[in-house]
Amino acid sequence: MAFPIDHSLADLTKLNLLPKPHGHASDMFPFRLSVFPRVHLSLRTSTSRVLSSLGSKVDPNGSVLIETTTPPEPSPDVTGGVQDVYGEDAATEDMPITPWSLSVASGYTLLRDPHHNKGLAFSQRERDAHYLRGLLPPTVISQDLQVKKMMHTLRHYQVPLQRYMAMMDLQETNERLFYKLLIEHVEELLPVVYTPTVGEACQKYGSIFLRPQGLFISLKEKGKILEVLRNWPEKNIQVIVVTDGERILGLGDLGCQASLFDLDSFGMGIPVGKLSLYTALGGVRPSACLPVTIDVGTNNEKLLNDEFYIGLRQRRATGEEYAELMHEFMTAVKQNYGEKVVIQFEDFANHNAFDLLAKYGTTHLVFNDDIQGTASVVLAGLIGALRFVGGSLANHRFLFLGAGECQIPLEEARKNIWLVDSKGLIVSSRKESIQHFKKPWAHDHKPIKELVDAVKAIKPTVLIGTSGVGQTFTQEVVETMAELNEKPIILSLSNPTSQSECTAEQAYKWSKGRAIFASGSPFAPVEYEGKTFVPGQANNAYIFPGFGLGLIMSGTIRVHDDMLLAASEALAEQLMEEHYEKGMIFPPFRNIRKISARIAAKVAAKAYELGLATRLPQPKELEKCAESSMYSPSYHSYR
Numbered sequence: 112m113a114f115p116i117d118h119s120l121a122d123l124t125k126l127n128l129l130p131k132p133h134g135h136a137s138d139m140f141p142f143r144l145s146v147f148p149r150v151h152l153s154l155r156t157s158t159s160r161v162l163s164s165l166g167s168k169v170d171p172n173g174s175v176l177i178e179t180t181t182p183p184e185p186s187p188d189v190t191g192g193v194q195d196v197y198g199e200d201a202a203t204e205d206m207p208i209t210p211w212s213l214s215v216a217s218g219y220t221l222l223r224d225p226h227h228n229k230g231l232a233f234s235q236r237e238r239d240a241h242y243l244r245g246l247l248p249p250t251v252i253s254q255d256l257q258v259k260k261m262m263h264t265l266r267h268y269q270v271p272l273q274r275y276m277a278m279m280d281l282q283e284t285n286e287r288l289f290y291k292l293l294i295e296h297v298e299e300l301l302p303v304v305y306t307p308t309v310g311e312a313c314q315k316y317g318s319i320f321l322r323p324q325g326l327f328i329s330l331k332e333k334g335k336i337l338e339v340l341r342n343w344p345e346k347n348i349q350v351i352v353v354t355d356g357e358r359i360l361g362l363g364d365l366g367c368q369a370s371l372f373d374l375d376s377f378g379m380g381i382p383v384g385k386l387s388l389y390t391a392l393g394g395v396r397p398s399a400c401l402p403v404t405i406d407v408g409t410n411n412e413k414l415l416n417d418e419f420y421i422g423l424r425q426r427r428a429t430g431e432e433y434a435e436l437m438h439e440f441m442t443a444v445k446q447n448y449g450e451k452v453v454i455q456f457e458d459f460a461n462h463n464a465f466d467l468l469a470k471y472g473t474t475h476l477v478f479n480d481d482i483q484g485t486a487s488v489v490l491a492g493l494i495g496a497l498r499f500v501g502g503s504l505a506n507h508r509f510l511f512l513g514a515g516e517c518q519i520p521l522e523e524a525r526k527n528i529w530l531v532d533s534k535g536l537i538v539s540s541r542k543e544s545i546q547h548f549k550k551p552w553a554h555d556h557k558p559i560k561e562l563v564d565a566v567k568a569i570k571p572t573v574l575i576g577t578s579g580v581g582q583t584f585t586q587e588v589v590e591t592m593a594e595l596n597e598k599p600i601i602l603s604l605s606n607p608t609s610q611s612e613c614t615a616e617q618a619y620k621w622s623k624g625r626a627i628f629a630s631g632s633p634f635a636p637v638e639y640e641g642k643t644f645v646p647g648q649a650n651n652a653y654i655f656p657g658f659g660l661g662l663i664m665s666g667t668i669r670v671h672d673d674m675l676l677a678a679s680e681a682l683a684e685q686l687m688e689e690h691y692e693k694g695m696i697f698p699p700f701r702n703i704r705k706i707s708a709r710i711a712a713k714v715a716a717k718a719y720e721l722g723l724a725t726r727l728p729q730p731k732e733l734e735k736c737a738e739s740s741m742y743s744p745s746y747h748s749y750r
């Protein structure tokens with residue numbers, strides 16, 4: 112008997128591959144349709160292994176040949192008893208068994224399925240219909256009350272890492288509650304699931320999670336990456352965040368620890384954290400997000416010598432070996448998900464980041480968050496800061512501490528942009544020895560080693576820290592900026608907080624309350640001489656969720672710089688008088704969904720204008736379209 116591989120649910124039930132419905136069939140499955148692709152996918156990926164264990168075969172056309180012979184009676188002396196039909200309990204350690212699972216959840220399985228679990232919010236009727244009686248205490252509570260209770264619990268934890276772990280735990284047990292919490296308490300919880308706590312978690316923790324959260328693609332998967340992608344249960348992927356772990360925030364090469372994991376448990380701090388923001392801040396469905404960690408080894412000696420490190424225990428592959436793996440990945444992504452999947456490069460070291468962006472920018476829908484997202488958010492912040500200092504960007508002089516990915520490419524203003532790297536000011540006499548992406552910024556000037564001397568010589572109006580090194584904006588540096596400028600603009604972009612070039616308190620205190628300050632990781636408001644200063648958070652999290660949504664909703668096939676400018680403008684436009692009065696150069700995160708919808712609309716409009724959009728006809732009201740297409744974390748009612 113041969114069945115095509117795309118079974119209907121009824122076929123699967125007939126074959127005893129799914130449980131038989133109790134009651135009416137249409138009442139049986141309360142789950143969204145993506146259950147079906149998952150059934151389909153898990154069959155495709157594990158067909159030969161699973162079915163051959165049941166005495167079945169897959170023919171060359173992809174059809175499954177189910178042999179109708181009765182499975183052998185379990186032997187009476189097996190320790191697992193007569194119910195041990197697959198021999199799992201009876202198997203000795205050296206005997207292979209099949210990791211059998213059912214895809215449609217009910218009862219106990221439903222409570223353990225993070226996509227559908229509602230915990231105590233299951234109604235009495237749902238408890239009857241879905242075999243939940245006895246598995247839950249009697250109280251039924253609303254999702255709102257669950258949010259209140261969870262916030263209460265979180266606020267009791269003193270240590271940020273405990274909050275982080277509680278949030279990750281929630282994401283793994285009840286996804287909708289996780290997102291409702293994050294959306295409704297974004298200002299309080301962003302520092303928990305994102306910078307700074309995610310950085311601390313990546314550094315300190317190996318053992319938090321208990322189930323896979325994304326795909327690991329290492330050199331061992333070379334030649335099989337398409338297969339690996341097909342192992343992921345969701346099919347309709349719209350955004351991939353991929354890292355190779357070489358420059359995680361300002362913490363350097365964390366190898367696979369950009370993905371936190373140990374021998375028994377694994378997760379993915381950075382790609383998962385960024386994708387949580389795609390959903391919470393930008394409204395992209397969680398099931399459409401795919402976190403990926405590429406493992407080509409690590410140059411972090413500590414990890415290489417750590418007996419518990421389970422990334423590839425070798426130095427990083429470079430050159431052709433690296434390029435080939437990345438190319439196979441990029442090709443497989445396009446083949447598996449098509450041309451409209453957004454691929455966000457995250458925290459690659461600059462020697463790969465610029466090249467990958469240039470290479471795949473013309474063939475894929477790629478976006479480098481650290482290069483392009485940061486440029487876009489900084490530009491928006493500078494536009495906001497102009498309200499305080501007047502003039503246009505062309506009237507300002509910018510000095511960057513850090514000459515890596517995180518710079519602003521303002522071509523026309525290049526003569527007013529100066530960079531300092533670890534060896535000092537980037538000047539023409541260094542041109543032969545510096546990396547190619549620094550060359551356009553080399554000015555004719557005598558070499559200067561120290562930042563404070565560069566500040567004195569260049570006299571910048573804006574000082575931007577992107578060095579990844581904490582406390583480099585010293586008191587002398589900030590005081591010099593304040594001597595040179597009535598309102599010095601100081602942005603400490605490096606993350607996490609430990610790497611911030613200076614704190615908000617230092618910036619306000621050392622400038623005697625005159626600095627216009629924002630930082631990559633959040634700082635609390637500062638009281639200085641009776642006045643409260645509210646520092647902004649200059650973080651690409653303002654941009655990428657809305658930017659990605661704009662690409663998705665317009666079906667864009669390539670990113671264009673004008674779209675990033677459109678995103679900057681959309682963000683800057685939302686700085687209102689009330690924010691400006693508090694000294695802010697970014698609107699608060701609490702309005703982020705609205706901000707993201709506006710950014711998405713402007714990005715999509717630009718994509719249509721440039722002829723890069725494929726979703727036609729163009730919706731009339733793009734902002735409304737963005738808002739209405741956003742994922743809502745409210746629970747569904749199960750029939």
Ligand SMILES: NC(=O)C1=CN([C@@H]2O[C@H](COP(=O)(O)OP(=O)(O)OC[C@H]3O[C@@H](n4cnc5c(N)ncnc54)[C@H](OP(=O)(O)O)[C@@H]3O)[C@@H](O)[C@H]2O)C=CC1
Nearest residue numbers: 360361513514515516517532533578579605606631650651
């Ligand atoms: N707020 C935000 O949204 C974002 C913040 N970031 C943060 O920016 C930081 C840097 O990221 P990125 O640009 O990608 O990193 P890169 O590694 O690409 O660049 C770091 C740059 O800093 C220079 N540098 C390092 N140490 C010093 C020092 N002591 N003095 C002067 N310069 C120094 C390096 O010099 P050399 O070239 O000589 O090695 C290099 O040019 C990170 O902390 C990251 O978290 C990144 C993206 C977004």
Ligand SMILES: CC(=O)C(=O)O
Nearest residue numbers: 360458481606650651
């Ligand atoms: C914010 C961010 O992307 C970074 O620090 O790398």
Ligand SMILES: [Mg+2]
Nearest residue numbers: 457458480481
């Ligand atoms: Mg980053």
